[in-house]
Amino acid sequence: MKYRLIALDVDGTLLNDDYELTAVTKQTLRQLQEAGVKIVLCTGRGPANAVPILEQLEMEGVLITHNGAATIETPGPKLLHQYSFTVDEVTAIVRHCREHQVHFDVCTALDMYVETVGEQEAKMYNKYMVSPEIVTDVLTMSEPIVKLTMFGSEQQMDEAERELARLTLPESLTWIRSGVYFIDVMSKAVSKGNALRALARQWQIEPEAIVAMGNYYNDVDMIRFAGLGIAMMNSPEEVKQAADFVTASNNEDGVHLALLKHVMSN
Incomplete structure (x- = not known):
């Protein structure tokens, strides 16, 4: 498989507007993980309300939280890295x-x-x-x-x-x-893109082997960093312009459809 890492924003991207993870999206992500692809949630949420989303996916692993300010690993959670201030x-x-x-x-x-x-x-x-x-x-x-x-x-x-x-x-x-x-x-060092870049370096994964999906301004740098950057249809225009492709909205299984088209077909 060409892509080795899928980086996903949570709210407005992975979840629909009712904060639900659909069965078809979960199944697609599980299939990719079982095929050896790393799934990394990249969210503005903190660990307390990001880890339950990973648990809904029935996965353990690394999450980029607080917009990149803290990278954690489950189970635990265990803090891997943080950008802090007083x-x-x-x-x-x-x-x-x-x-x-x-x-x-x-x-x-x-x-x-x-x-x-x-x-x-x-x-x-x-x-x-x-x-x-x-x-x-x-x-x-x-x-x-x-x-x-x-x-x-x-x-x-x-x-x-x-x-x-x-x-x-x-x-x-x-x-x-x-x-x-x-x-x-x-x-100032914090961004989802910087955290994803550090993680990719640690895992020795080139940007070309990364897919990043998001829907808001705080997703733009990781969308630009990834070899394949995908914006949701419900994104502001600036976010769409930063992406290589625009998928369906978060209410129309946009994550599932994008992965089906761009990742699983390769």
């Missing part, structure tokens, strides 16, 4: 969130912390199958963190983007609009 470096962002009632959470490689959880946030965490730990003040945390995520309405996130552009952040940090309702702040 809470001191995001003090200005935390204060902005507090002042403007923008919800945020702070993640270490394996755990998530929040200061408050309202009804809307509780629904969101429940949907993503994660239970954050509530703390009084995240700025007193001493553990290295890998991501700060802001969550709110599209309008709130648009305003947060403008505020982030005005703030003087440490040179080591960057941020990305990882979804309509989410902004992730992380180390």
